Amino acid sequence: MGLSASGLVSGLDINNLVTQLVEAERAPKQGRITKQLNDIETDISAYGRLKDALDKMKDVMSKFRDDHTFAARSSASDDSEAVSVSAEPDAMTGSYSVDVQQLAQSQKLVSSAFTEGMDFGAGSMTLQLGSESLSITIGDTENSLSDIANLINKHESNPGIAAAVIKDDDGERLILGSEKTGASNTISLSVDSSVSGELNNLAYVPGSVSNLNEVQQAKDARIVVDGLATITSSNNTFSDAIPGVKIEAKELSAGSPVNISVSEDKAAVKKVMEEFVDSYNAFFQITQSVAKYDPESQTGGALVGDSLIRSMTGQLRTVFSSPIEGAPESMKTLSEFGVTTTREGRLEIDGDIMDKHLDQNFSKLGEFFDGNNGFAKALEKTIDRFTSYTGSIKNRENSLNDQKDRIQDDQAALDMRMQALEERTRRQFSAMESAMGQMQYQMSAMMSMMPAMGNQ
Template identity: 55%
Template sequence: MGLSATGLGSGMDITSMVNKIVEAERAPKQERIVKNMNDVETNISAYGRLKTSLNTMKDLMYNFRRDNTFAARSTVSSNEETVSASATHLAATGVYSIDVQQLAQSHKLVSEGLDAEEDFGAGQLTLKLGGRTATIDIEQDKSSLLDIVRTINSEPSNPGIQASVINDDSGARLILSSDKTGEDNLISIGVNAIPGSPLEALAYDPVSPTNNMNEMQVAKNARILIDGLASVSSDTNSFSDAIRGVDISVSKLTTAESGPITVRVDEDRDAVKGALEEFVDAYNAFYQVTKALSKYDPDTQQGGPLIGDTVIRSAVSQMRSLFTTPIEGASDSIKTLSELGISTTMEGRLEINDSMLDKQLKQNFSALESFFGGNQGFARKVEETVQNFTGAGGAIRNRESSLGDQRTRLESEQEKLDRRMEDLETRTLKQFSAMDNAMAEMQGQLSAMMNIMPA
């Protein structure tokens, strides 16, 4: 209410009177808009909770299917400090012996003793490591051994050679180290300078029988022997798919006394059981949301925001149907969720029969992938069912869109009401002000007449 006036002629509080008239006109319309807006916001929030609980199940099943969780493998090493392993669903179960014959090493070079204070002069150093090359310029006034070390280490195109200096009785020694292990990652240092330049002391060619720098550490591949037959090498201490679906990492050499390390690959029943428990928890959380949104409290005679809503009934019904419908193409040993030991209680929640589930995981683990996986498996059917509700064009998305339209209309109604009330306030205030002015004028005329009348 931006306008105000005091009744100079009438003595009345015109502003207060105008406010009461406007509020009396606004109240019923404002009450309806507020109530409807609250209902819309409550329903939008309710559908949001329902959508989130459904999408949680969909996302779980998508991740399980993408990661092949229901064909998971576990690995156990007899000596984790020497050999560790991990396996994907592609790995065949079995026991493998691993002899670690050699660990991967990086190439290291060391110079003869040098004078750390000497200027090596201008020139170029060409650094090579494996198939990577970089050429760096050495400037005349920045050519001490420490300057060269800084230049090598700060070169953006450095192929992976780290330079450092150690001091011993023979003088300062330049150390060059590869940042990668393996026989293919040999260091090569080419020198382009005037004949006789001190920079030549830093040259190294791995195929040359004579060099100014010496090998401090030979570049080596790691090498393992699998089951006493298959010899496998790697430029790192990791071996990928030396055994199909198994990644092996080695840290120490095995010895004749200790013998080979045993790596066992097995079906990861614990991971699968944990995934199933996660899905059951997600469904039960969804079911609790549906109960909260659609419940009726006889004591308060109040219902949830979505009481009687067909979307909730349909979602619960379709999910329950999935639990009992056989999956085409699945193994005869597991065709429904209930055959796996997961069933619906009288209340409507899911529960796990642990003994039945453990038995199925032990006896029919290989059947899980055909039941859950693929485009026709249980996981995919859960995704599709949820998508029909929460995806574009789904029932919940349609309801949310309709509620969004209602909110927009109510906001428009609120704006129109505010404008009408402002107009009403302005008109009413003008009318009262005009009346007040007229009364003031009449009072002035009366007072003048009284003054001219004889006493």
């Protein structure tokens, strides 16, 4: 507030009068500007919702541009507690029998009983597990069976040998166990030849007489596929028996082979189609809400009468109904694949038709969706015409933002005019107050002179 008129002379609430006069001048112009800005923001929001819905539709359909969608495999086992199965994309499809004849296991050695706390003497020993080894040095002290077990367990180069000491009625026993399964992961223990004393009693060479006895043999897992192919594995997982298929043996078959199967993952394709239908119906719902007109209330959505809405829905329906070059004769269009349009304009899936084509034409779905003239490519191209940086929606948004900038300039100009009007009005009231004050002063002076003039 640059100027102020007190109203002390006139008795008027000048500040309130100025505010009311300025607001009366501002109100109709401000109302038009506010409505225009609100309408533009509503339109921009509506176009944004349409673009987001189209982008979602495109993202869903892009899954059909991914080779893994049609290469995906589903797998099943008649007895998953005995044999589990999983399949990688492009795995060989088919049904197989798996007879689990042997499960993989690790080796375990147990020593003879030694006197509890016995001193085994100083020296060195080397333990080997398969092709890996570790060497430990036992000192003059801390050379009991428990000390030796601790040296093995804590060694940084331990290849996977677990040592423990148990006590029974006969004394202490050393247990050595492999943490790795498989026939090749056997344990051997050699002692420095210069060592004399009890340490030599811990040496173990497979197949020789020793104070260490094998209580559990290292074994490979073994399965027979389709009664013909015998395959072994150091663990219970078989990754090469069937190309792209991983089989895990969990229990012995006991003469009753487990049937497993690998097939195209038809459910994955159907799921993507359901997502696509949902995404289109969400887009369609938005078009209805932003373009709908209610004749009773004479109100409508933000984009009532917008030709772009008709253009978008029309071009999308053209893609839906256009034949796909290279597709099977019985599956040339989206509706023939089992995606049909309702009377209201939404999409829905006919599960029976779709399942039939998934069973009969799965190998040709790649061409239907991702061929040179495939449905996914055609849809993507159509959507891009609306959502790309140079697309129709972006052009509309740019035009609206230009209008918004011009209206915001009008707002700034209105604010400046109203500020000037307020200052001008305050000056006028200030001048009026000053003039009234001067008149009151003159009147007071004249009134004070009148008695003196009457006495002359």
